[in-house]
Amino acid sequence: MSAQCCAGQLACCCGSAGCSLCCDCCPRIRQSLSTRFMYALYFILVVGLCCIMMSTTVAHKMKEHIPFFEEMCKGIKAGDTCEKLVGYSAVYRVCFGMACFFFIFCLLTLKINNSKSCRAHIHNGFWFFKLLLLGAMCSGAFFIPDQDTFLNAWRYVGAIGGFLFIGIQLLLLVEFAHKWNKNWTAGTASNKLWYASLALVTLIMYSVATGGLVSMAVFYTQKDGCMENKILLGVNGGLCLLISLVAISPCVQNRQPHSGLLQSGVISCYVTYLTFSALSSKPAEVVLDEHGKNITICVPNFGQDLYKDENLVTILGTGLLIGCILYSCLTSTTRSSSDALQGRYAAPELEIARCCFCFSPGGEDTEEQQPGKKGPRVIYDEKKGTVYVYSYFHFVFFLASLYVMMTVTNWFNYESANMESFFSGSWSIFWVKMASCWICVLLYLWTLVAPLCCPTRQFSV
Helix, strand or coil: CHHHHHHHHHHHCCCHHHHHHHHCCCCCEEHHHHHHHHHHHHHHHHHHHHHHHCCHHHHHHHHHHCCCHHHHHHHCCCCCCCHHHCCHHHHHHHHHHHHHHHHHHHHHCCCCCCCCCHHHHHHHCCHHHHHHHHHHHHHHHHHCCCHHHHHHHHHHHHHHHHHHHHHHHHHHHHHHHHHHHHHHHHHCCCCCHHHHHHHHHHHHHHHHHHHHHHHHHHHCCCCCCCHHHHHHHHHHHHHHHHHHHHHCCHHHHHHCCCCCHHHHHHHHHHHHHHHHHHHHHCCCEEEECCCCCEEEECCCHHHHHHHCCHHHHHHHHHHHHHHHHHHHHHHCCEHHHHHHHCCCCCCHHHCCCCCCCCCCCCCCCCCCCCCCCCCCCEECCCCCCCCECHHHHHHHHHHHHHHHHHHHCCCCCHHHCCHHHCCCCCHHHHHHHHHHHHHHHHHHHHHHHHHHHCCCCCCCC
16 A cells, blocks of 8 residues: 555656546555655665665676676766775765755754644655655765765764664663553453453563573574673573563552563563574674584574575565664654653553554544545545654654664674675674663663652653
């Protein structure tokens, strides 16, 4: 549905005939959703371009199959083999253009409360011109003077923005865990079956976390060696146990009756996932066996066979990376998520327990299309007010642009980075993921102990 909607909006940029032809085939969709998918499509296009720029395979294929390749590169002053259009420096420039694009729209859409203003119309339309603007900004970054100074300065900006993006996602994960427990706990007052649901989900969470840690202990450690992996698994497993005990401790329960094992189970699962992701990103350890041959240790045997197909790993890994970033961007830009980051939560007595608690229980204010009226099949769901915060939406995509830039260029190992070796192991990525894991635990622990440390302040989670 989202792809059809985006096609419909793009067709509307090319004239009424294309718009009518395409939109007649599209299902009805809300305006707020279609707008976010269009910006996500632009984001995907630029990220795809960055991945191509970082791929040595694509560069070799272009050189082999494009006629007069070297002459074309010299003609556009990109070097003898278009070296200025590939590598980490090219990705930095393109992501600079995309980041500027979203930052400008972040400033443009500040304090918009309804979709009828001029600025709201710019945010929700003019897709063809915005595509031209995005392309012009990404291309213009290649003409910035004093490239060395620009790249060095922009690298630090990217690192700060990338860590901020990670921090926002960790904050929202903690908020999600608390919201889930509070919503389902509210239902126990009228229906005791919610107790069973809470117990079942909590059991599943801890089973997944325990099973994951045990599996990693089996596949990522050996009897002799792998001491780093053993220490990290022991530390992270101990942290999961610690947050579980703190969550049900009497002193925390007195101050926060809604605290329980469901939240700590969610955080434990995420810690397990980050631990697995970090160990998978760790450079392989190679030692000599008794016959003098090099063997790889501390990784699963089936993983070694999989990583031999670099193209398969690169394609699957890149798709998963883009999917996770888009999911984080689109789910963290709702109005409830924006309020949560500012410390504003719904009152517990107003909670209505439901399985899909992330979505609003009430109906949306919509404006139906007239029966005889032709045009896009769009439901205008922002007649009275915006469904999400426009400026915050663009700010998250601004940070996501910086996060993509740092991730694709291998964070601080940028000079030797390329897409083919991106998923084969990197100490930078390993420590970023491990740091994210520990920060997530610290954030959750702070939500538990903050009311004890600051008894005069009012905390609501």
